[in-house]
Every structure is written in structure tokens, then in C-alpha cells.
Amino acid sequence: TLPLIIAFDGPAASGKGTLASVIAQDYALPMLDTGLIYRAVGYQREKRGLTVDNVPELVEIARTLDATGFDNPELRGREAGEWASQVAAIPQVREALKRFQIDFAHQSAGAVLDGRDIGTVIAPDATVKLFVTARPEVRAHRRWLQLVKSAPDLAYEDVLADIRLRDERDSSRSSAPLTMADDAVLLDTTDLGIEAAIEHARRIVRDRR
Numbered sequence: 001t002l003p004l005i006i007a008f009d010g011p012a013a014s015g016k017g018t019l020a021s022v023i024a025q026d027y028a029l030p031m032l033d034t035g036l037i038y039r040a041v042g043y044q045r046e047k048r049g050l051t052v053d054n055v056p057e058l059v060e061i062a063r064t065l066d067a068t069g070f071d072n073p074e075l076r077g078r079e080a081g082e083w084a085s086q087v088a089a090i091p092q093v094r095e096a097l098k099r100f101q102i103d104f105a106h107q108s109a110g111a112v113l114d115g116r117d118i119g120t121v122i123a124p125d126a127t128v129k130l131f132v133t134a135r136p137e138v139r140a141h142r143r144w145l146q147l148v149k150s151a152p153d154l155a156y157e158d159v160l161a162d163i164r165l166r167d168e169r170d171s172s173r174s175s176a177p178l179t180m181a182d183d184a185v186l187l188d189t190t191d192l193g194i195e196a197a198i199e200h201a202r203r204i205v206r207d208r209r
């Protein structure tokens, strides 16, 4: 059987990560959250006191990145998302992270990857491509519900502002901007609960594989 490569792309807090995990489980495929890679580089930039202009240092961090530390809860936080999108706009950083992602996608069984440029750059040959989105207000509300558990003072408006800033930066950068691949299936989860979104994603994969 041919390898099954499934690409999930879309903006921040669209639900693509949750859907990707479910599909990876369904098909017993290895899964890679590529946002975590950019988050790890952004986090290292901050911890080492570097700026986005320290390109050679950032490329070195990207080249030598390993998965130890990926379970650091700080990587999932709000600031790390912002730091990630800053370093993700640097073409040399994206280039340094590319080989690992391409190899992960093309392992023998196949794989599920989620990110911004999986269907366009990392695996244009993916078997199934989903572009998962939702209105910014809905994404911000979902993200706020998650974050407020550990940050009770967090305002919804601030989360919405973050989301808008990240959408703008991810969509307007010159290197691998967030765009839907021509052959991707659009899944808009604005009016869908989690169970309904999972059902839609499962059907899309079933019909296309």
C-alpha cells in the first residue's frame, strides 16, 4: 500500500491540531505538530537574548534542534506562539527546518502533519490536504477558554488581538505564507462543535484516501 500522507494547514487556533491527532490515531500514523518546532526556535531566541536579526545564530538553533524539551509547557503558551511567528518569517530559519519535516512526512507508513505550509511546501504530494479555518472571533474564544484556566486575568480582547496579529504576519510573509493549496479541502469549523468537526475531517479523509 502507498504511504498515507495527511496535511492539516490553517491559522492559529483553528482546531487543526486536535483534528490531526484524531486522524493520526484513526490510521495509526506518526504525527508531527510543526508549530512546536517554530515555537522551540522562538523560545530559544528569547532565552538566549537574541533578536530576529541574529540570523546565523537562529539558523544554528534550527539546525541543531532536537525534540528533547518539546514537552515544555511554556512552548504551548501565548508568548511562545508570538515568538514562533516572528522566527517563522525568516526564510533561512524555514530552510533549516525543512529537511526534517520533509523526511518525517515521507517515512514509509506515511504521516500526519499540521502547520501552515504542509500542503504547499513540505508535502505538496500529500494524499489528503485539509485547510482548517474558522472566523477569528471564534478561534480567539476557543483559545481564550484554554488559556484562561491558567491565566484567570487574561482578557478575550487581548487573545483576539494576538490571533489577528499572527494571522496577518503568517499570511503576509514572503517565505511560505499561509495559503490554501489548490487541491486542499476547506473545513470551516466556525459553526461546528468539536465532535462535528471530527466527523467532517474523518469523512474528508475517508473519501480522498
Ligand code: C5P
Pocket (backbone or CB within 6 Å): 012, 013, 034, 035, 036, 038, 039, 081, 084, 085, 086, 088, 089, 114, 115, 116, 117, 118, 166, 170
Ligand atoms: O500552529 P502554532 O500556533 O503552534 O504555530 C506557531 C507559529 O509558527 C505560527 O503562527 C506560524 O508563524 C509558525 N508556523 C509556520 N509554519 C508551520 C507551523 C507553524 O510558520 N508549518
